[in-house]
Amino acid sequence: MSLLRIKELRTLLHKYNHSYYVLNISLVSDFEFDNLMCELDTLExxxxxxxxxxxxxxRVGGDIxxxxxxxxxxxxxxSLSNSYSKEDIVDFxxxxxxxxxxxxxxxxxxxxxxxxISLIYENGQxxxxxxxxxxxxxxxxxxxxRTITSIPLSLIGNYPEKLEVxxxxxxxxxxxxxxNKERLANGEQLFANPRNTASGSIKLQDSSEVAKRKLDCFLYALFLDNSVTNSAYEHYELLKKWGFKTPFLDKNYVKSVSTIDEVMSFINYWEKSRNDLPFDIDGIVVKVNELSLQKLIGNTxxxxRWAIAFKYKAEQVSTLVKNVFYQVGRTGAITPVADLEPVEISGSVVKRASVHNADQILKLDLRIGDTVFVEKGGEIIPKIIAVDFTKRNKNQLPLDYxxxxxxxxxELVRFEGEAQHYCINSNDCPxxxxxxxxxFVGRKQMNIDGVGEETIDLLFNAGLIANVADLYNLKKEDILPLERMAEKSAExxxxxxxxxxxxxxxxLLFALGIRYVGETVAKKLANHFENIQSLRIADFDTLVNVDEIGDKIAESIIDYFKSPINNELIDQLIGFGLNFEKAKIKDELSTDLLKDKKIVVSGKFNIVSRDEIKRLIELNGGKNISSVSSSTDMIICGENMGPSKLNKAKKLEIKLVVEEEFLDMIKVNQHSVEENPPIQGEIQF
Ligand SMILES: [Zn+2]
Structure with a gap:
């Protein structure tokens, strides 16, 4: 019975997954999908x-x-032979x-x-x-x-017994x-480009970390023991039928052509349009389409010999370094930035280039007044490739970092093993x-509307705020006299x-900005310690025993709570009534939204404790009951909910509600996470 249901759920979820990630069609709501997944997980x-x-x-990973x-x-x-010249394509x-x-x-x-990547499937698996x-x-x-959602784990249709794609x-x-935005918010070093990050991600030890990275895949080359097709183009059609994500034919990602002129216009088209793609390409592949002819021509x-890659040049220009200045980020990290004579690359004007750190300056032997080559490839920020030494004059001295x-x-410090210098005067450095x-005010943190970077500048310069606690002392009449501040915005x-x-x-824990305590780590800590007091006194061993907390994070937390300034700040925030406990939801928030509703609570919860959910139900007029029956109005289901309850609930068609939905329902969770928070930059370009 269970096996049947497990099989049924797996087939259904594979189908929804394929439809969503490969075909771009959503067949069910996220909620329904999560419920089915929850059921499968419980049964498994x-x-x-x-x-x-x-x-x-x-798909969520977890294997190490x-x-x-x-x-x-x-x-x-x-690998394909590469060329940067169109003549080579004509020769080919x-x-x-x-x-x-x-x-x-x-x-x-x-x-x-x-x-x-090479993927092997046997019997469709x-x-x-x-x-x-x-x-x-x-x-x-x-x-x-396995965690990459656009890669099928189980094939569909009439696939061969064995295949490699x-x-x-x-x-x-x-x-x-x-x-990168998340890394910025967590005070971590940014990744330079998607390619290297993809390659690093695929070799992470913890597959659940890979799952979070949202990698994608295009599959196009098929290898079978017995060939059933005549051309590479037909492979696309077959692969699609079996559930693979192939490059999009309707978006001109692939084209079958018969003349070299058409090849050239394909190359030229993408040379212009490649920046509009939602991913990076570095060139075009031209191959003989007919498989029998590929065999005939053979390989070195x-x-x-039957294929060649034309690679687009990363556009490079030369320009003058007018100055080098240093930026200080939220975590105190110092980034040297070259101030350039403005120059156009790939359609945009570049005025600055990051030089990363002191080592990079040494490596390039960069001096003020140098003419340098600047490139904007797949990188976010243009970078200096090299100095044009032929243009250097004798008076230019090496840079004094x-x-x-x-x-x-x-005074700046450089921690062991880190390339960057830091200003550790974190409480007095503007x-x-x-x-x-x-x-602190960011959307995923305290989500304080109306306080953007400009406002922070204004308030800080006016001496109204010198730390996050000062925000809670702000009064309308203090803000109003500030430049461009209207009644409404002050309110x-x-x-x-x-x-x-x-x-x-x-x-709140995430908002404090403790080094290495990002969104996920903050959740783990909040779950484990339940309030700031027990986290404050936790020693190294206690900390590293918490799920996913390593040495580096533990040390950083201990350092944070060693500082009297930080402790004073937290005491102030506690005084203002901020929520320093898991599940401290104020009684004055009581409503009759759940009046006379019979509610069952089952499973483990992340944001508040199970007892707190029960308390909230009563606070809002509902009744807690322990077993599911036809008179039950809803079930608040957490992780690992009992399968018998789940089955019964399904049979009786009782409404299932997950934690966040429940909190939304009783209007506790007004600060639900919004997608794509605005970026608060350490490096501004
Ligand atoms: Zn400083």
Whole structure:
């Protein structure tokens, strides 16, 4: 019985997943999807004997790979010969034409700037995923690849018993930018570009971390024991039928053409349009389409003779370094920035380039007055590639890296193993103070409306705020005299600050801006310690025993609470009535929204405790009951809800409500997370 339901749920969830991530069609609501997943998860935990590595529940990851085994490829994974010149493409065409008597076609494809991957399926199940490695053997990254939602774990349709498919794992720009925004908010170093990050992600030890990265994949090359097709183009159609995400035909990602002129116009088209794609490409692949002809033309030891890659040049320009100045971020990290003579690259004017750190300055031997080559490839920020030494004159002296903070004059330090210098005068250094306040008010933190970076500048310069606690002392009449401050906006600020007092503990903890305590870590801590007092006194051993808290985070938390200034700040915030306890929801929020409703609470909860949920039910007029019956009005379901309750609820068609929905329902959780919070930059360009 259970096995039947497990199988049914797996098929259904695979289908919804394929439809959403591959076809871009949503068949069910997120809520319904989560409920089915929750049911499957519960059943699988109850019946470990029906374990399946390709169950849709495995998408969230959790497997730890300590070292990635090297496995030999079935067919060598060749790399393409590359060229930056269009003449080479013409030469390639004449070489191929000489070898072939009959007519043939070319397949033009985008060259995705990601990580090549080989996937092996047996009986429709993903059994192995390998990186390219050295082309002969690759690394087994199967556990991590299972978390990529656009890669099918189980095929559909009339697939062959065994097949290998290859393609490229990419990090789409929007997901990459979001990841960097989060890193910025957490005070972590930004990733430079999607390609390297994709390649690093695929080799993370913890697959649940990979799942969070939202990688994507395009699959296009098919290898079968017995070929059933005539052309590479037909592979696309087959792969699509079996549930793979192939490059989009309707968006001109692939084109079958018959002349070299058409190849050229494909190359030219994407040279202009590639910046509009939601992911990076670094060129175009041109291959002979007919499989029999590919075989005839053959391979060299390293690469096929029937294909070539045309690579787009990253646009490079030369310009003058007028000055080098130093920016101080929220965490005190110092970033040297080159002030450039404005110059146009890839359609935008560039005035500044990051030089990252002192080592980079040494490596480039960068001096003020140098002419440098600047490139804007897949990177977010243009970078200096090299100095044009032919243009250097004798009077230019090596740069003296600053010893003191440009903003507060405190002596800089460099921690062991870190490339960056830091200003550790965090409580008296203006950009750090303003950065901290700006982090505190962020949408995912205290979500204080009306307090943007400009307002923070104004308030700080007027001496009204010097730390986050000062926000709670602001009065309308103090704000009104400030420049461009209208009655309405002053009111908004005061109201926004007041409303933030009920923000849940984990968000407040995140808002404090403790180094390495990002959104996820804050949740773990809030869950474990339940209030600020027990976190404050926690020692190293207690901290590292908490799920996912490592040495670095533990040390950072201890450091934070060592500081009398930080402790005083927290005492002040406690005094203002902020929510420093898990589940401290004020009684005055009571309503009769749940009047006479019979409610069952089941499972484990993240934001508030189970007891608190029960208290809230009564506070809002509802009745707690322990067992599910036909008179039950709703079930508040947490993680690992009991399967018998779940089945009964389904049979009786009782409304299931998850934690966040419940809190929304009784209007406790007014500060629900919004997507894409505005970025508060450490480096402004
Ligand atoms: Zn400073």
């Amino acid at each position: 935990k109850k019946h470990p004997e029906y374990e399946d590595v390709n169950s849709p529940s495995k 790979t300590k070292s990635f085994n090297s496995v030999k490829h079935q067919f060598p994974m060749l 065409d004449s070489r191929v034409s000489k070898l072939i008597d009959n007519t043939f076609t070319y397949l033009c494809e985008l060259k995705y700037d990601g990580v090549a 993903l059994v192995r995923a390998l990186t390219r490695g050295d082309g002969v053997s690759g690394e087994d990254v199967t556990a991590n690849v 290859r393609g490229e794992i990419i990090f789409p720009r929007p997901a990459f930018d979001l990841l 030891a390293k690469s096929p 600053i010893k003191c903070c440009p903003e507060c004059n405190a 950009p750090q103070i303003k950065g901290k306040i700006s982090h 908004n600020i005061v109201n926004g600050v007041e409303a933030s007092k009920v923000v849940p503990f984990h968000k």
